[in-house]
Amino acid sequence: MSDFLYLLENEVQIAALSFLVLAYFVRLLWLFRFRPFKERTFPAGDPRRGAAFSLMNVAMPWAMESTRKRPGFYAQFVIFHLGVATAIGATFIIPYSPEWFTYDIIMRLFQIILAAAFGVGIWRLSRRIFDPRIRLISSLDDYFSLILMILYFAVAFFAVPNDYHRREWPLMLFFGLTAFFLVYVPFSKISHYLYYPFTRYFLGKTMGHRGVFGRRTRK
Numbered sequence: 001m002s003d004f005l006y007l008l009e010n011e012v013q014i015a016a017l018s019f020l021v022l023a024y025f026v027r028l029l030w031l032f033r034f035r036p037f038k039e040r041t042f043p044a045g046d047p048r049r050g051a052a053f054s055l056m057n058v059a060m061p062w063a064m065e066s067t068r069k070r071p072g073f074y075a076q077f078v079i080f081h082l083g084v085a086t087a088i089g090a091t092f093i094i095p096y097s098p099e100w101f102t103y104d105i106i107m108r109l110f111q112i113i114l115a116a117a118f119g120v121g122i123w124r125l126s127r128r129i130f131d132p133r134i135r136l137i138s139s140l141d142d143y144f145s146l147i148l149m150i151l152y153f154a155v156a157f158f159a160v161p162n163d164y165h166r167r168e169w170p171l172m173l174f175f176g177l178t179a180f181f182l183v184y185v186p187f188s189k190i191s192h193y194l195y196y197p198f199t200r201y202f203l204g205k206t207m208g209h210r211g212v213f214g215r216r217t218r219k
Contacts, residue, residue, distance in 0.1 A: 001164050007097040008175040016182035023186035024194055031195070036202050037210045049210015054200045076120045083117020084149070086110055087156040091178050094162050094171070103164050114157045121150035141189050148184075152177050 039047075053063075059177035067074035090110060093100050101107045125146050126136050152174075159174035185191055207213035 002168060005164060005168050005171055007174075008172060008179070012201075013175060013182075014090065014178050015093070016179040020182045020186060024191075027186065027191075027194065031198065036205075039206060041210055043209055045208050046211070047088030047205040047208040050206075051201050051204035051211045054204020054207065055197065057200065057204075058196075073160035076123065079116050080120045080124070080149075083114055083120070084154055086113045086117070087152060090156055090160055091175070094159070098162055101160060107160055110160045111157050114153050114160070116151060118153040118157065121153060125150065131189060139189075145188050145190050148177075148181070149190075152181065 015041075057063055059117065061071065061074040069079075101110075125143075128138050128142065128146065155170060155173045156175055158170035164171055181190075204213050
């Protein structure tokens with residue numbers, strides 16, 4: 001392994017990850033400056049049950065009309081985000097537990113997930129480009145972030161074998177893109193996952209109070 005690749009896999013990643021954590025810490029401090037309004041409507045349900053329902057909604061496709069009627073949309077959502085988790089996992093496995101990828105079944109499983117996520121990314125990009133309804137609400141950051149993710153899945157696919165003895169360029173591209181993402185994400189739409197638990201909690205608490213979320217069904 002070259003000194004440059006070693007630097008990318010270790011010191012550069014740690015520095016970029018530290019920046020990400022610091023940026024998120026600052027954003028959370030800003031977020032917690034705001035206090036939610038006290039609900040003034042008559043209580044018709046359980047706020048805690050509503051908050052729990054809202055937080056788990058992402059894992060309940062039957063609870064949303066869009067995914068209940070079009071399960072393919074939920075499937076591509078799961079595949080895409082599973083690919084994100086797989087790529088992130090590879091950034092830690094390669095430098096710190098490389099023996100995992102000496103098992104062919106693990107390495108191939110990672111590649112299958114990344115290839116599937118790449119295909120979903122291409123489909124998402126084409127839909128964003130050619131569907132006039134989606135194109136109307138898309139920003140430059142939407143396109144840029146999605147293209148970066150597609151590229152990231154492709155590079156991760158070739159980097160996972162961790163074959164630095166024969167070729168280092170896939171690993172250099174992979175960890176170079178990872179460092180870029182860690183710095184870029186706090187300022188892009190990809191940071192939506194930071195706010196997800198807070199927005200879902202307060203939405204669920206409010207809708208639970210009003211009896212909309214988490215309502216008990218009677219037989």
